[in-house]
Amino acid sequence: MSDTAAAPPGAASPTVPPAPSPRTRRRFTVGPLPWILPAIALIAVVVIWPVVTMVITSRERLGLDGFVRGSAGWKNFTRLFGETVFGHVMLWTVIWTVSVVGLTMLISLGLAALFNQRFPGRTVTRWALIAPWAASVLMTSIGFRWMLDRTSGVLNGWMVDLGLIHSPKDWLGDPATAWPWLIFVAVFVSLPFTTYTLLAGLQTIPDEVYEAARIDGASGRQSYLRITLPLLRPAFLVGLVINLINVFNSFPVIWGMNEGGVNYANATTTVFMYGLKSQSIGESAAMSVVNFVLVLLMVLVFLKVSRWNEES
Known part of the structure; x- marks a missing residue:
């Protein structure tokens, strides 16, 4: 007896879907590759090729x-590791990154909380x-550079007129007075992005959560620590990691204000x-490789420690 029962008289015979053509099968095999291929090509040209060239250049002797x-x-x-200022530069980079990112995130938290409230002129x-x-x-950095100039800067003029200092100071010429100003300007230009990132995160928190907390008797401080900060974690991590990369690689602020200072x-x-490029292109390329490795390690350690892909 046949496994399939015969169709009753007058009933339409079942239709069998046609086999996919070779062209259709090829399309299914390729999948989303045509859509992501431009992005892959862009990454290869903009990221991978410069990195490979940088590594090759670091092992060449160039005039x-x-x-x-x-x-x-x-x-x-x-030769790079033997430079007398190499240790100082590495130490200052750590101080610079931690100070700027820490102050930026702290101030941005306050500004985001402020801008999330309703007030006149918001x-x-x-x-x-x-x-x-x-x-x-760079334009902002040069503007601050002229403001802090020893001979024509408005800051010295105001402070002398107010009796705060007796004579004009070279704010950016002395490393001790330059680093607070460099950090200030770096925080100043980093605040907008970070504040708006945190503000976007705050606006995704439902009001019903705070209402339930108030009904349960939670204070404003408890609501902030146990509701706002945990729910703000994704936006906070995004702002933090982007600031770490940007500040670590920051060039316009320092170069525009005092070009790194004396020595x-x-x-x-x-x-x-x-x-370094003015004395050795190969050594400069070696420093760029070290920089790339440090950024990569910093981001990997950050992602590991922060457990960025885990839910709060």
């Missing part, structure tokens, strides 16, 4: 004219906060890398 004179092996790295103040972000970072007194690894 100041840019022509390759032969292989240098690891000599560029040896729209105007929100737009005003965008100004440091909309302006060029790289206020230089980070990025500014030091740029300064």
Whole structure:
């Protein structure tokens, strides 16, 4: 007896779907590749190729004219680590990154909480906060540089007129007075992005959660610590990791204000890398490789410690 029963008389015979054509099967096999291929090509050209070129250059002996004179092996790295200011530059980079990112995140938390409230003029103040972000970072740095200038800066003029100082000071020439101003400007230009990132996170928290907490008798401080901060964690981590990368690699602020100071007194690894190109392109390339590895390790450690992919 047949496994399939015969169709009753007059009933329509079941239709069998046609087999997919070779072209259709090929399309299913390729899948989403045509859609992501432009992004992959862009990453290969903008990220992978420069990194590979950077690593190759760091192991070459180049003249100041840019022509390759032969292989240098690891000599560029040896000379780099032997630089007398290398340790100081690394230490200042750590201090710079921790100070700027820490102050930026702390102040942005307060500003985001403020802008999340309803008060007269909130729209105007929100737009005003965008100004440091909309302006060029280099232009802002040069503006502060002229403001702090020893001979023609307005800050010295005001402070002398008010009797706060007896004579004009070279604020950016002395490393001790330069680093607070450098950190201030870096925080100033970093606040808009971080504040708006945290503000977006605050606005995703439902009001019903706070209402339930008030009914349960929670104070404002308890609500902030046990509701706001845990639910703000995703936005906070995004702002933190982007600030870590941006501040670590920051160049316009330091270079625009005092070019790293005398003998790289206020230089980070990025500014030091740029300064090395005038004496050795290979050594500068070696510093860029070290910089890339440090950023990569910093981000990996941060993602591991913060458990960014875990729910609160």
